[in-house]
Amino acid sequence: MKRVxxxxxxxxxxxxxRHVPFALQRRVIELATARLLxxxxxxxxxxxxxxxxxxxxxxxxxxxxxxxxxxRRLRVAPEAVADVRVRGNWREFVLLASREEDPDTLFFxxxxxxxxxxxxxxxxxxLLDSLDPEHLPPRLWxxxxxxxxxxxQV
Numbered sequence: 001m002k003r004v005x006x007x008x009x010x011x012x013x014x015x016x017x018r019h020v021p022f023a024l025q026r027r028v029i030e031l032a033t034a035r036l037l038x039x040x041x042x043x044x045x046x047x048x049x050x051x052x053x054x055x056x057x058x059x060x061x062x063x064x065x066x067x068x069x070x071x072r073r074l075r076v077a078p079e080a081v082a083d084v085r086v087r088g089n090w091r092e093f094v095l096l097a098s099r100e101e102d103p104d105t106l107f108f109x110x111x112x113x114x115x116x117x118x119x120x121x122x123x124x125x126x127l128l129d130s131l132d133p134e135h136l137p138p139r140l141w142x143x144x145x146x147x148x149x150x151x152x153q154v
Contacts, residue, residue, distance in 0.1 A: 007091075007154050011060075014090055018062040026076045029065065033074045039135060040127075041072045048123050049074070055082035060089040084121040088112035091151050096128075098148025103129055 017025075033041075040046065049069035057064040066080035092111045095101035103125055106112040114121035133141050 003150055003154050006150060011090075014061050022078045025063075025065070026078075029076050030074065036136060036140075037074070037131075040131060041069075041074070044072070045127055046074060048120060048127070052083040052117075052120060053077075053080040054120075054124060055080075055085040055087075057085060057087035058090050058093060059087055082116060084114065084116040084118070084124070086112060086114055086121060086124075094144070094147050095151055098144040098151075099133065100145070100148030100152050 037046070046069040049067065052068060054067045055064060056067060066077045066082060068075050068077070068080070088106070088111055092101075092106055096103055096106055096112065103112075107114060107125070114125070133144075136144075
């Protein structure tokens with residue numbers, strides 16, 4: 001019962017994100033990715049986004065960001081012409097990030113959808129799959145794992 005209440009509360013709180021000004025969303029996302037993905041960005045692993053745009057759409061929250069790579073940094077914009085689009089609900093993105101659900105299963109069952117340049121989308125999926133979660137701050141990784149486990153049980 002507590003698990004269901006926690007997920008319902010998260011649903012409500014996360015929906016408030018659409019009211020956060022885009023400039024603040026951009027700042028938080030760019031700072032977080034610069035810190036959390038510093039090593040793969042430095043190694044140029046996100047180079048497949050150079051000159052291309054990825055649209056991430058969290059459908060149930062009404063949130064969408066366009067992401068590209070400029071040099072060794074990810075940049076976020078409110079609108080762009082997307083080469084590839086990945087969309088789904090927040091729960092599926094958490095399951096993907098926490099590794100509690102196999103990415104191929106999420107895409108095969110259409111719980112996460114790739115549209116547009118599917119080769120680029122597959123390359124991004126494989127890149128994210130190859131990232132070592134041990135490079136994340138331990139508290140963040142444990143929190144993601146707990147959230148994913150909770151969502152698996154609901």
